[in-house]
Amino acid sequence: xxxxxxxxxTENPLIKLVQENYxxxxxxxxxxxxxxxxxxxxxxxxxxxxxxxxxFLPDQTLDTLYVMLDxxxxxxxxxxxxxxxxxxxxxxxxxxxxxxxxxxxATKSFPCSVEVYKTTHVIKIPLAIMQKLYENSEIFRERYxxxxxxxxxxxxxxxxxxxxxxxxxxxxxxxxxxxERELNNQPDRQxxxxxxxxxxVIARACQLNQRTVEQVLKGMQQMQLITIPKGxxxxxxxxxxxxxxxxxxxxxxxxxxxxxxx
Numbered sequence: 605x606x607x608x609x610x611x612x613x614t615e616n617p618l619i620k621l622v623q624e625n626y627x628x629x630x631x632x633x634x635x636x637x638x639x640x641x642x643x644x645x646x647x648x649x650x651x652x653x654x655x656x657x658x659x660f661l662p663d664q665t666l667d668t669l670y671v672m673l674d675x676x677x678x679x680x681x682x683x684x685x686x687x688x689x690x691x692x693x694x695x696x697x698x699x700x701x702x703x704x705x706x707x708x709x710a711t712k713s714f715p716c717s718v719e720v721y722k723t724t725h726v727i728k729i730p731l732a733i734m735q736k737l738y739e740n741s742e743i744f745r746e747r748y749x750x751x752x753x754x755x756x757x758x759x760x761x762x763x764x765x766x767x768x769x770x771x772x773x774x775x776x777x778x779x780x781x782x783x784e785r786e787l788n789n790q791p792d793r794q795x796x797x798x799x800x801x802x803x804x805v806i807a808r809a810c811q812l813n814q815r816t817v818e819q820v821l822k823g824m825q826q827m828q829l830i831t832i833p834k835g836x837x838x839x840x841x842x843x844x845x846x847x848x849x850x851x852x853x854x855x856x857x858x859x860x861x862x863x864x865x866x
Contacts, residue, residue, distance in 0.1 A: 617645040617727055620673050626787040627671070627697055627747050639736055645727050647673065650720045657702075658683075660713040665704040668728040671697050676724020677800055681717045681808070688809040689716065689759055691780065693800065694724065695789040700751055705735055707752045721805065750786070758783055764853070765810050770863045772810035773820045774852040776801075777830075781846055797843040798833075823862045824852075 618637055621628040628636065650656065657666065659680065672678065672694045680690035680698070692698045698718060701711040737744045761779030765772040781797050784790040790797050803821075807814045821841070824830045829848045830841050843849065852860060 652723045656718045659716045666702040667731045670699045671727045673725045677722040769820045774849045802839045
């Protein structure tokens with residue numbers, strides 16, 4: 605994943621928004637400051653393994669958008685099946701599907717738990733400010749619309765997981781590669797995609813057990829589709845061949861000769 609600098613207490617949150625977050629990236633800082641004065645932007649730390657809110661509860665909505673500033677991992681879990689249906693990294697946002705305006709008014713689903721998997725920092729943007737930005741900026745309006753489209757495409761990839769383990773894991777990788785590319789988070793300057801993906805997150809997104817996921821990752825390493833960087837923090841997976849993963853994603857059992865492992 606793209607390397608993000610740690611939050612410093614002296615840093616202007618507004619500059620972080622226009623430099624690193626998809627929704628605000630490249631917007632004029634002075635113009636944005638008229639809506640979001642620097643003294644009104646409070647950076648909040650969200651600690652790992654804690655729920656934030658439950659989305660899609662009947663007659664309940666949010667009053668803020670959560671904007672992620674630095675490294676972290678936020679998951680959305682569909683509670684009936686305990687399946688992860690959304691993964692958010694720094695440079696992204698979450699909570700927009702529960703805001704009661706624009707496309708959020710049409711977004712309904714079963715209750716989903718939004719949880720902090722790894723500690724991150726966020727800024728909360730009030731609903732009233734979101735509406736003003738949406739009304740007064742065509743760029744902001746188009747990016748906000750695209751967030752909804754991107755989530756639908758992410759879930760579409762997961763629908764194509766099938767029960768065949770290599771295809772299931774490749775589907776998740778393809779979904780995240782597409783998502784991070786469209787959000788301008790990746791690839792890095794060396795054209796690398798690096799995903800922070802713990803084994804149990806992969807398992808719960810693909811509906812596989814953890815042992816099976818470990819075996820799939822082992823096979824993908826042997827085929828040089830991915831590598832797990834040594835000496836780095838746990839859970840990082842570097843994608844070596846996005847095109848190779850695309851072939852696995854669309855393959856049938858007969859076409860993947862490395863599964864099961866021999």
